[in-house]
Amino acid sequence: MNIVLLGSGNVATHLALALRAIGENIVQVFSPNLINAKALADRVDSAYINNLAQINTDADLYIISVKDDAIVEVARKLADVNGLVVHTSGTTDIKVLSTEVKHAGVFYPLQTFSRTKSVDFKTIPLCLEANEASQLELLQLLATRLSNKVYQLDGEKRKVLHLAAVFACNFTNHVYALASQILNANGLHFDIIRPLIAETADKVMADLPENVQTGPAIRQDEGTINKHLTMLADLPELQEIYQTLSDSIKLVHK
Ligand SMILES: NC(=O)c1ccc[n+]([C@@H]2O[C@H](COP(=O)([O-])OP(=O)(O)OC[C@H]3O[C@@H](n4cnc5c(N)ncnc54)[C@H](OP(=O)(O)O)[C@@H]3O)[C@@H](O)[C@H]2O)c1
Numbered sequence: 001m002n003i004v005l006l007g008s009g010n011v012a013t014h015l016a017l018a019l020r021a022i023g024e025n026i027v028q029v030f031s032p033n034l035i036n037a038k039a040l041a042d043r044v045d046s047a048y049i050n051n052l053a054q055i056n057t058d059a060d061l062y063i064i065s066v067k068d069d070a071i072v073e074v075a076r077k078l079a080d081v082n083g084l085v086v087h088t089s090g091t092t093d094i095k096v097l098s099t100e101v102k103h104a105g106v107f108y109p110l111q112t113f114s115r116t117k118s119v120d121f122k123t124i125p126l127c128l129e130a131n132e133a134s135q136l137e138l139l140q141l142l143a144t145r146l147s148n149k150v151y152q153l154d155g156e157k158r159k160v161l162h163l164a165a166v167f168a169c170n171f172t173n174h175v176y177a178l179a180s181q182i183l184n185a186n187g188l189h190f191d192i193i194r195p196l197i198a199e200t201a202d203k204v205m206a207d208l209p210e211n212v213q214t215g216p217a218i219r220q221d222e223g224t225i226n227k228h229l230t231m232l233a234d235l236p237e238l239q240e241i242y243q244t245l246s247d248s249i250k251l252v253h254k
Contacts, residue, residue, distance in 0.1 A: 001024050001025065001060045001061055001142065002025050002027045002056075002058065002059040002060050002061075003019060003024055003025065003026050003027065003059060003060065003061045003062075003063060004026075004027060004028045004029075004030065004055065004056055004059045004061070004062045004063070004083075005026055005028070005029045005030070005040070005046075005063050005065065006030045006031075006062060006063065006064045006065065006066060006074050007030070007031060007063075007064065007065035007066040008029055008030075008031035008033075008036040008037050008039065008040040009031075009036075009065065009066070009067075009115065010113040010114055010115050011065045011088050011109065011113050012029075012031075012040060012063070012065040012066075012088075013040055013043075013113075013115045014109075014113050014115075014119055014121070015063060015065065015088070015109070016029070016040055016043070016044045016046075017043065017044065018121040018146055019044075019142075019146070020043075020044045020045075022145050022146060024142075026041075026044040026045070026046040027046060027047065027056050027059055028041075028046055028047045028048065028049060028055070028056045028059070029041040029044070029046050029047070029048045029049075030048070030049050030050065030052060030055065030074075031048075031050060032050055033050065034048070034049075034050040037049060037050055052074065052077035052078075053077075055077065055078065055081070057080060057081050057082075058083075059081070059083045060083045060084070060138075061083055061084050061086070061138075061142075062078055062081060062083055062084070062085040062086070062101075063086055063087075063088065063107060064078075064085065064086065064087045064088070064097075065087070065088045068089050068091065068092050071087050071089060071092055071096055071097070072096050072100065075087075075096065075097050075100040075101055076100050078100065078101050079100055079101060079102075081101065081102070082102060082103075083103070084103045084104075084105055084130070084135050084138060084139070085097055085101040085102075085103065085104055085105070086104070086105040086106055086107040086130075086139070087106060087107070088106075088107055088108055088109060089106075089108065090108050090110075090158060090159065090161065090162025090165065091158075091159050091162045091163075092106075093155050094106050094129050094130075094131065094155055098131055103130075103131070103132065103135050104130070104131050104135075105128070105129060105130035105131070105135050105136070105139055106127070106128065106129040106130070106155070106158065107126065107127075107128060107139060107143070108126070108127040108128075108129075108153075108158055108161075108162075109121075109124050109125070109126055109127075110124065110125040110126075110127060110161060110165060111124045111125075112169050112170075112173075121146045121147055122146075122147055122148050123147070123148070123149065124146075124147050124149065125147070125149040125150075125151060126143040126146065126147045126149065126150050126151070127151045127152075127153040127158050127161065128140060128143055128150065128151065128152050128153070129152070129153060129154060129155060129158065136152065140152070175241075176190075176197065178238060178241065179193060181238075182238070210252060210253075213249060213252075213253065215249070216228070216246070217245070217246040217247075217249035217250050217253075218249055218250075218253050220250070225246055228242060229242060229243065
């Protein structure tokens with residue numbers, strides 16, 4: 001299959017490498033910054049552009065993996081292509097594409113991607129949507145070669161999944177960053193809590209998170225909670241987060 005990648009960021013990079021690894025042909029990479037387009041294109045033996053007027057119009061599949069807010073402006077430039085055009089966004093409606101292009105779909109990989117960290121695509125849930133049965137079949141054939149976890153999900157379910165993913169991944173990682181800030185401010189290194197983070201994640205691989213909650217809030221240890229809030233007196237934004245999360249734990253376990 002001939003594929004055009006639109007975007008050269010975290011997801012586009014991993015998708016391009018995974019597609020190349022299963023023998024697909026990346027014919028062109030587009031990115032507004034030509035250096036970024038070239039960097040990815042060189043890794044998958046592809047042509048590269050930073051001007052959508054030069055788009056290859058003969059490809060079978062166009063994967064738009066740019067920032068969510070730019071998907072529509074990129075799609076608008078693909079009105080004339082006959083191939084299937086998909087985006088990789090959790091929350092963007094398929095209509096954003098189908099109002100602009102002939103054949104629209106979604107190819108949403110439910111994983112956290114950073115350009116520099118390799119991933120095993122076989123384990124990544126791929127959530128597919130398409131307006132036509134033949135296009136869905138094409139996506140399914142491709143997706144099942146990339147991953148062992150392929151789902152057909154409508155847009156509403158996909159949006160719910162993305163919302164849950166923001167809590168499970170993005171917010172969790174931010175809370176790690178806050179923990180790191182507290183440790184660093186007191187001369188301690190993040191390394192010391194890595195085993196705690198690993199065990200916390202490991203426990204929910206075999207059980208539901210509500211069954212393995214620990215800490216002062218579930219124990220209703222008000223003395224400890226108040227000491228922590230006092231320690232955060234000079235950091236009111238962290239104090240507020242501590243209070244909100246403690247209240248949320250108490251509410252779930254009341
Ligand atoms: N990262 C994840 O974990 C993840 C997971 C699942 C799905 N997604 C989805 O995948 C898509 C890409 O996310 P990402 O994390 O890979 O983003 P990213 O690493 O920030 O890369 C964004 C890409 O968008 C391009 N871009 C920025 N502004 C643009 C514009 N106005 N017009 C055209 N292109 C523009 C950038 O080009 P230049 O670099 O050349 O400026 C870059 O190639 C998003 O829809 C996101 O919701 C992300």
